[in-house]
Amino acid sequence: MSEPRLDLTASPHLHSPDSTAKIMWTVVFSLLPIVAAAGYFFGISALLVVATATLSTVATERLISGPGTLGNGSATITGVLLGLVLPAGMPLWMVAIGGVVSIGLGKAIFGGLGQNLFNPALIGRAFLQAAFPQAITTWPVAGGSFFALKGDNFALPLMRGSAPDVVTHATPLGLMKFEHTGTGIGSLILGNVGGSVGETSALLILICGGYLAYRNYLNWRIPASIMLTAGLFAAALHLINPLYPGGLFMLFSGGLMLGAVYMATDMVTSPITHKGCWIFGIGIGLLVVLIRVWGGLPEGVMYAILIMNSLVPFINRATQPRVFGVEAPSRLKRKAVAS
Amino acid sequence: MHPPELKQLTATQKIRRMPFPSEVVLPLRQHAGKPARLLASRGDHVERGDLLAAADGFMSVPIHASASGRIAELGWWPHPDGSMAEAVRITVDRFSAQLPRPRMVPHWEGLSKEQVVNAVQQAGIVGLGGAAFPAHVKLLPPKDAKIELLLLNGAECEPYLTTDHRLMAEQPERVIYGARIMMHALGVTRCVIGIERNKPDAIEAIRGALPSDADITVQPLTVKYPQGAEKMLIKALTGREVPSGKLPLNVGVIVQNVGTVATIGEVFETGLPLVERVVTITGPGVRKPSNLLMPIGTRLRDALDACGGLTADVSEIIFGGPMMGGAVSDLDTPIIKGITGVVALTPDVARTEPTLPCIRCGRCLDSCPVFLNPSQLGLLAQAGRYEEMEALHLADCMLCGSCSYVCPSNIPLSQMFALGKAGLRKQKVKAAAEAAAAVLKVGAA
Numbered sequence: 001m002s003e004p005r006l007d008l009t010a011s012p013h014l015h016s017p018d019s020t021a022k023i024m025w026t027v028v029f030s031l032l033p034i035v036a037a038a039g040y041f042f043g044i045s046a047l048l049v050v051a052t053a054t055l056s057t058v059a060t061e062r063l064i065s066g067p068g069t070l071g072n073g074s075a076t077i078t079g080v081l082l083g084l085v086l087p088a089g090m091p092l093w094m095v096a097i098g099g100v101v102s103i104g105l106g107k108a109i110f111g112g113l114g115q116n117l118f119n120p121a122l123i124g125r126a127f128l129q130a131a132f133p134q135a136i137t138t139w140p141v142a143g144g145s146f147f148a149l150k151g152d153n154f155a156l157p158l159m160r161g162s163a164p165d166v167v168t169h170a171t172p173l174g175l176m177k178f179e180h181t182g183t184g185i186g187s188l189i190l191g192n193v194g195g196s197v198g199e200t201s202a203l204l205i206l207i208c209g210g211y212l213a214y215r216n217y218l219n220w221r222i223p224a225s226i227m228l229t230a231g232l233f234a235a236a237l238h239l240i241n242p243l244y245p246g247g248l249f250m251l252f253s254g255g256l257m258l259g260a261v262y263m264a265t266d267m268v269t270s271p272i273t274h275k276g277c278w279i280f281g282i283g284i285g286l287l288v289v290l291i292r293v294w295g296g297l298p299e300g301v302m303y304a305i306l307i308m309n310s311l312v313p314f315i316n317r318a319t320q321p322r323v324f325g326v327e328a329p330s331r332l333k334r335k336a337v338a339s
Numbered sequence: 340m341h342p343p344e345l346k347q348l349t350a351t352q353k354i355r356r357m358p359f360p361s362e363v364v365l366p367l368r369q370h371a372g373k374p375a376r377l378l379a380s381r382g383d384h385v386e387r388g389d390l391l392a393a394a395d396g397f398m399s400v401p402i403h404a405s406a407s408g409r410i411a412e413l414g415w416w417p418h419p420d421g422s423m424a425e426a427v428r429i430t431v432d433r434f435s436a437q438l439p440r441p442r443m444v445p446h447w448e449g450l451s452k453e454q455v456v457n458a459v460q461q462a463g464i465v466g467l468g469g470a471a472f473p474a475h476v477k478l479l480p481p482k483d484a485k486i487e488l489l490l491l492n493g494a495e496c497e498p499y500l501t502t503d504h505r506l507m508a509e510q511p512e513r514v515i516y517g518a519r520i521m522m523h524a525l526g527v528t529r530c531v532i533g534i535e536r537n538k539p540d541a542i543e544a545i546r547g548a549l550p551s552d553a554d555i556t557v558q559p560l561t562v563k564y565p566q567g568a569e570k571m572l573i574k575a576l577t578g579r580e581v582p583s584g585k586l587p588l589n590v591g592v593i594v595q596n597v598g599t600v601a602t603i604g605e606v607f608e609t610g611l612p613l614v615e616r617v618v619t620i621t622g623p624g625v626r627k628p629s630n631l632l633m634p635i636g637t638r639l640r641d642a643l644d645a646c647g648g649l650t651a652d653v654s655e656i657i658f659g660g661p662m663m664g665g666a667v668s669d670l671d672t673p674i675i676k677g678i679t680g681v682v683a684l685t686p687d688v689a690r691t692e693p694t695l696p697c698i699r700c701g702r703c704l705d706s707c708p709v710f711l712n713p714s715q716l717g718l719l720a721q722a723g724r725y726e727e728m729e730a731l732h733l734a735d736c737m738l739c740g741s742c743s744y745v746c747p748s749n750i751p752l753s754q755m756f757a758l759g760k761a762g763l764r765k766q767k768v769k770a771a772a773e774a775a776a777a778v779l780k781v782g783a784a
Contacts, residue, residue, distance in 0.1 A: 004653050006668040008421075011752035013661040013682075013689050014342055016496060020695045020747040039530030072695060112697035114748075218699070272701040272714060323732045324570065325583035326710035 023217050023267075024073030030208045031262070033078050037204050038197040041087035041142040044148035046197040052092045056099025057120075064108045074113050078102050081121035081262060084198025085255060085302070086128070088138045089151015094132050096123040118309045119269050122302050139171050139195060171195045172253045173298040174328030176245050180277075195254065202257040209261035218265045221277040226260040227251055229285025237293060244293055256288060259301035269309045276312075276319040283308045340496050340706045340741045342662065344537060348621045348628040354509055357630045357645040358497050359431050363636035364416050364673040365391060366426040370465040370471045372398035379427060379608045383410045383723050388439035390609050391427050400463045400473045405614040405634035406431040407438075413615035416668040417517040419658045419678060426673070427638075427775060430736075435597045447520045452479075453518060455524040459603055462612040463676075468503070468567070469659055470594030471677030474603065477593050478524045484588040489527050490576055491518060493534040493541065493597040494560055494567030497660025500680040502619045503597050503629045507534065507541035511548035514597050517604030518555055530555040532597065533559045564662065565739040569594050571708055618674055620646045624653030624683030633674065640670040642681060643673030643679050655689045662740045695748040703742035703752060711733045713752045720755035725763040733759055 015326070024174070038046040047329055071074070082102050086095060105112070106120030129136050140150035160218035172195070198205075212218035235247030255263075264270060264284055271280050284304045291300025341672070361741060373390035379385065382743045385404040392402040408431040418424035447455060460475035467625045480486055480595070495503040507514060518530050534542050545557050560566055560575055572594060579590040587594050602613055614635055621628040626647030633642060640658070643649055643723035657664040658678050662663045704715035711732055742752040 002672065006648055006653070006666070006667045007655040007689070007691075008668050009655065009689070009691065009740075010751055010757075011657075011661070011663050011665060012342075012744045012753065013655065013657055013664070013684060014664070014744060015690065015692070015749065016342075016745045016747070018395075019692060019749065020745045023698075023700070023747055035525065056352060060421075114698045267698045267700040270453055270699075272699050272712070274701075274705075283434060321704065321710040323583060323711060323735055324574075325585070325735065326732065327578050327582075 001203075007237075021072045022084070024077055024241055025213065026217055027212060028073055028076050028080060030085070030212050031077070031243065034084065034198050034201070034204055034258075037096075037201045038084065038088075040203070041147075041148045042140065042150050043144060043148055045088040045140070045153055048092060049088055049090055049095050049151050049197055050083030050097045051078055051084050052085070053083035053098060053099050053124075056096040056104050057082065057124075060103040061099045061108075064104065065112055068112065072113060074082045078107070078120045078124075081198075081258075082124045083123050084262075085121065086301055087136060087139050087151070087195075088130075088197050089138055089149070089153065090132075090135055090255060091151070092153050093157040094135055094153065096325060097131070098128045101120075101127040110247045115270055116224065116268060117312070118306055119263050119266050122263060122306055122309075126306065139174075147205075157238065173292065176249070176253070196258075199255040202252045205257040205261050212261075218261070219267075219274070219277050221268065221274055222265045222270055222281045223260040225255070225281025226264060226285045226288070229282045230256060230288050231285075233286060234293075237289070244284060250289060250292070254292075254299045255301040259288075259305055260284070260297045264305050264308070269312060271315045271319065272323075273316060273319040273321060275280035276315040279315050279319065280312065281310050292328045297337050340708070340745065342564055342603060342744055343560070344562070346501050346504070346537070349619050349630050350499075350504060350538075351632050352505070352628070354505050354617055354630045354632050356517055357637070357642065359406055359435075359437055360637050360641035362408070362411070362428060362429060362430050362638070363430045363634050364426050364638060364671075365402050365405065365636040366416060366418055366673065366675060367637070368402050368418070369471060369675040371470065371676065372396075372400075374425070374460050375402045377398060377413065377425070377427070377730065379404075379410055379413075381410055381413055381615060384408070385410065385429065386441075387437050388614055393598045394460055394463075397460075398473060398476060399477070400460055400465055401612075402427070403428060403463055403612045403614050405636050407435045408432045412531065415503050417525050417667075418674045419665065419667060419672055420676055421665065421667070434676065439611050439614075441607075444610040447523060447607045452524050452526065455520060458606065459524075462603075462606040464599060464602055464606065465612050465676050467598035467602060467616055467676065467679070467734050468595055469663070469677055469679050471675075474595065476596060478521065480525075480588045480593065485591055486525055486527055486593055487529065487591045488577065488593075488643065489518065489522055489525060489530040490567070490572060490587075490592055490594045491530065491532040491597050491600055491645060492567055492572055492594055493532055493538070493545075494572060495538070495680070496529075496567040497566075497662055497664075499621050499682045500619050500660050501621075501630055502617045502679050504538045504541050504756060505619075506598055506601055506617055507538070507700065508544045510601055511541075511544040513601040513604040514545065515555060515604075515606070517552060517600035517602070519553060520548070520603055520607055521593075522555075527593075528554055530575035531571055532557045533566075534558075535562045535566055537559045542751040547616075549586065559587070559746045563578050564738070564741060565708055568708060568737055568739060570670075570737075575648050583732060613676060618642065618678060620683075621680065621687045622657075622683040623688055624650050624656070625681075626641065626650060627666075635676055636673045638670070639667065639672050639674060641713050642674055643670070643683070649683055650685065652685045654686045657683045657684065663738065692749045694750055697748055697750060700747060702745040702747065706741040708739060708741060708743045709737070711736055713756075715778050716759070717742075717750055717752045717755055720759045722779075723762065725759050728756075728759050729763055733763065735761075 061075035102124030106123030213220040231247040234250035287304035412428040416426035
């Protein structure tokens with residue numbers, strides 16, 4: 001027998017089939033139905049926004065981190081998510097800047113994949129909200145011809161787009177906050193309401209997120225705790241004063257679904273422990289309702305998630321599991337008191 | 340944690356006695372503790388079962404000739420742990436019947452506790468589940484320990500391996516017989532045998548052999564990794580949690596692997612010391628996966644030949660299971676007492692992927708059987724901050740490999756922890772040396 005060439009590697013010699021790249025690309029594919037729905041509701045403008053955001057994040061990642069990191073798919077997720085939280089009529093040059101900021105200030109500056117404290121897509125959106133407050137709150141109405149632009153997507157850089165012939169409309173949250181007008185739950189669930197590109201069809205987001213949770217690519221505790229908290233808190237407020245929006249409205253309006261299912265569950269920027277995920281989700285749920293009901297803005301999901309992102313290191317430290325065979329500190333204390 | 344079981348290759352294969360190889364190599368260090376003290380000399384003719392090296396103290400066991408033949412060499416030989424070790428090489432007699440010398444076997448019931456412990460030590464028995472801890476040491480717990488329960492470990496949670504499975508299915512009486520002797524020596528009245536549910540024939544066989552006059556029971560266990568780790572088994576069978584840094588005897592329990600127990604039974608049947616064991620030779624890189632009964636010290640090369648040899652695309656050979664076992668590259672390495680199996684892997688199974696940064700997915704925390712935070716420990720290990728790792732209970736890590744297995748970024752966590760444990764030891768030695776030097780300096784001044 002000729003001597004075979006044998007490797008010498010450390011144990012374990014088997015490895016789970018799930019890889020980081022596989023997880024990331026599965027998340028990207030799970031977003032495709034949501035992108036398609038956005039195209040259905042907002043026409044080609046929505047697809048242009050998502051495509052521009054994705055191209056921008058991928059190009060920025062390639063420029064900063066060199067070749068080799070695109071394969072893990074995380075820049076693609078950031079791009080698609082950024083596109084989904086912008087209005088369809090946004091000028092594309094603004095979208096592209098959002099992509100550069102997402103990767104540059106949201107991720108690369110911290111040291112790249114796994115190092116960032118905040119959700120990169122939301123950093124990009126927060127920047128756009130500060131830089132172009134008007135463009136980012138101009139909400140075109142869903143429907144109409146597929147090829148009709150929903151705004152001046154092709155405005156030249158540094159020009160404010162002008163699109164006098166496009167019908168815009170306040171979002172359900174805006175209507176609720178500033179005009180105290182409700183929107184039917186049915187429309188909210190199906191998605192034919194005003195809003196960002198991807199924050200319209202709550203039902204579709206739930207289905208896609210459910211698939212990811214089933215594959216264990218998403219910690220279901222985060223969306224579950226966000227929804228429970230926001231829904232119950234809003235319902236309680238509604239009971240006290242019916243002028244406040246109800247629980248279901250709170251859940252299915254605005255960016256809550258997309259935020260709870262896709263933004264808050266970003267593995268890098270959410271807690272590592274299960275207990276921590278519950279705390280994180282409850283915090284987001286409370287903050288969303290507080291901002292929506294008493295804050296100056298109609299929508300609060302983005303800031304709620306970013307604020308809770310900043311607390312993740314502390315949540316992680318506070319929720320470390322009890323090591324096997326080691327008594328929990330609280331139990332030790334109780335013993336000391338008893339003796 | 341549920342790695343693929345992959346046991347179907349050999350799960351239904353009867354244990355087969357392999358033909359005696361042309362030579363056997365017996366390292367003096369085959370157990371945890373002090374290596375055995377060499378007695379034999381070059382050129383001696385020995386019969387199967389003859390003493391080659393004696394136990395050097397209580398934490399040591401003797402080494403016996405595993406085949407009749409002539410001692411061809413006393414020298415350094417590749418050891419399964421990757422180092423070189425002193426070993427006795429025996430050229431096996433070609434036409435010998437391999438019969439041991441006739442022996443007197445006293446009946447165990449008439450023996451005192453000390454006599455049983457001594458007999459087990461003199462038979463060279465060590466834990467056959469992998470750790471190779473001298474078996475007699477566990478039979479003589481400290482006087483102040485109150486042992487009330489004997490647990491037999493038949494979990495065999497490592498993928499691929501079917502050694503204990505086949506042994507329990509084919510020789511249940513021997514396991515029970517060994518258990519009785521251990522109960523007698525320990526003075527306990529209760530014994531529970533834990534077997535994972537994926538071995539229904541073993542559970543059935545052991546149940547069928549249970550005696551009516553002793554409190555021995557079988558408890559089927561959930562199939563999960565690492566169910567067979569001592570502390571996990573105790574938790575699963577008794578609900579008791581062995582405190583961090585303590586031993587099973589601190590919760591009144593002694594755990595022994597079923598293969599070890601069967602060997603103890605065999606010693607009191609035949610008088611023959613530990614000279615052979617069952618080894619699963621398996622994996623996609625072996626042509627004819629088998630459960631072989633082979634002499635201790637059989638070279639890997641001969642064992643593989645008895646299984647049809649290696650396939651052309653074999654890429655790595657593991658001693659032990661694929662989760663905790665170590666890779667070997669030298670086919671002359673002998674299979675020693677603690678080797679449960681040989682797994683030959685092919686590139687499609689033992690794939691190596693590049694390591695990516697940690698994405699904090701938390702899967703390692705979910706997988707850790709002792710609830711450590713491997714993610715954080717990994718970051719500390721990379722920075723060489725071993726003392727902080729110690730504060731986060733690095734000592735409780737049993738290197739089961741679960742975290743490395745699940746890590747989607749392919750970070751070699753358990754390997755880093757093994758290095759961390761070694762680094763911590765080194766730091767402590769250095770600190771002690773420095774402290775001693777400082778004391779000397781003060782003394783000199």
